[in-house]
Amino acid sequence: MFFIRMMNDMKIRKKLAVTFISVAVLPLLLCGLFLTGKLREIVIENAFVQVSTNVERVRKRTEELIKVPLDISNRLMNDGRMKRVAGQKYNSYVEVIQAYRDYTDIRDYLQLYKEISGIRVYAENPGALDNWEFIQPDRTVTAQDWYKEALAQKGLVGWNLIQDERKGSDDLSLIRSFPLDASGRKGVLVINVDKRRLSSILEQESFPTLIVDNRNRVVASNEAGVLGKALSDIYADPNILSLQEGSYNASINGKASKVVIASLQPQDSWNGLRTISIFSIAGITRDANQVIRLGVVVITASLIAAALLIYASASLLSRRLLRLSRHMSKVRSGSWETFLHIDGKDEIGLLSKQFNALVREVNHLFNEVQETNRQKSLVEKRQNEMKFKMLASQINPHFLFNSLESIRMEAHIRKQDGIAEAVWLLSTLLRSSLETGSGRIPLGQELERVRCYLDIQKFRYEERLQYQLTVDAGREGMLVPPLIIQPLVENAVVHGLDHHAEGVFISVEVKAFQRGVQVKVSDNGAGLSADRLHLVRQELASPAEDEGEQRIGLRNVNERLVLLYGESSALQIDSEPGAGTLITFFIPGGDSQ
Secondary structure, X not given: OHHHHHXXXXXXXXXXXXXXXXXXXXXXXXXXXHHHHHHHHHHHHHHHHHHHHHHHHHHHHHHHHHHHHHHHHHHHHOOHHHHHHHHOXXXXXXXXXXXXXXXXXXXXXXXXXXXXXXXXXXXXXXOOOOOOOEEOOOHHHHOOHHHHHHHHOOOOEEEEEEEEOOOOEEEEEEEEEEEOOOOOOEEEEEEEEOHHHHHHOOOOOOOOEEEEOOOOEEEEEOOOOOOOOEHHHHOOOHHHHHOOOEEEEEEEOOEEEEEEEEEEOOOOEOXXXXXXXXXXXXXXXXXXHHHHHHHHHHHHHHHHHHHHHHHHHHHHHHHHHHHHHHHHHHHHOOOOOOOOXXXXXXXXXXXXXXXXXXXXXXXXXXXXXXXXXXXXXXXXHHHHHHHHHHHHOOOOHHHHHHHHHHHHHHHHHOOOHHHHHHHHHHHHHHHHHHOOOOOOEEHHHHHHHHHHHHHHHHHHHHHHEEEEEEEOOOOOOEEEOOOOOHHHHHHHXXXXXXXXOOOEEEEEEEEEEOOEEEEEEEEOOOOOOHHHHHHHHHHHHOOOOOOOOOOOOHHHHHHHHHHHHOHHHOOEEEEEOOOEEEEEEEEEOOOEO
């Protein structure tokens, strides 16, 4: 403990000098003389043992890896739900999609087990669809040798390098047939072994090592450019192509080499894999001889030059670390504009670059947090203003709803069903508007509010107003800001019917994309002139005043979209006189309640 404390308190300059003299020079002299004599003997003796051990380790790790797809295939073979989804008769595409959506075992396996990269079930079923989990085999697939072998082997497992139609790449895959039903129909199960996991088994091998299938195709290698190639195109030695187990001497590319082969025959499989490792004898001995020669030169040169260089190196290292320490003290005191420049690409140079990057990133994050908080406050302010205006008009919601219900019942008693329906729609619309908070609501609730509003207007305009609401399936639960579509529809009704005696057709379309949904509100009404359209676009693009009356209209909707999702979600307006108006915006994400 005393020695460690003394070394920790010592300056780096002195520490390096003492350490070099006491730990490097003396042991180097003694060990160098002994090791140079033994190095060649040890390298040659251990090379073969190392390769044999590595091959066995690769074989065992590969066996452990492919046990995962083998276990999954056994589960799927006994999975009656999977067989029903693959083989049952479907009367419509809706039934197919619902069956695929309800069966999640394949997706669960892909998420739980990183050892596999894909599962495909090939089953002939005219009423089914392809979804990259259940696939209808075409003639190209059924003509493949692996597909024919899987059907012929009656449930045994096969291992082959086959192409994945989704990615267009060749992967080592488990292939296995299974009965679809009692009539004798069969399907084929394909489970891809994760290519990165398989390759990682060989990455740390110091000698060229390959894993090949029973057709002598390379399924994994630590050498670049050989994956998927035939073994005969790389090594023409007949023993490499045919020998299943053992080791032998060979001439590879004109050099005397040692080849070690280990076979892997998984359980319940009609074929297996082989692990092949090759090392050059001349390369092993050459390295040993070179190390011996270099060792003598390095030891001699180091002893002469070390005494001169150690002091200069320690001084340079100490000065650079002191500069780094001073700049860190500046940052601790709150100076975020500091910049440290230290020459060199060593650890201290990299540390200085990382220090500068860290300071910039922290400063950027600090500014970003401030900007985020500002925008969040602005959004909450807009939402609270809108809520306050709604609340200001309530006075007594309970009295208002009771009064509307009394009017509706009186109209119903007097057999004025149209008026009763309109009063009920107005009550529903007012209630949903008054209950709207500053959070987000499901898209389906916002569209229902739009439908209520349009039905009320249709009561007023009768056949002059027609509308259509279209939304892609599965998006009704997506959370959106409240009152984000209804003001646009209201604008279409008010301005679309203006000077347009023939009436107007209003369409609201919600289309799903991978990154979110696109909302289109269109009408075939009077439209806008070019000057009026230019003015509207300018008003939307200009910043809103912090104070003053804000109306719930195009600007309110546009400001909330920009504040919540950025400029890419701003309203896009297109219009032509006499042809109508189209308003489009995009809401990213897919969060649901």
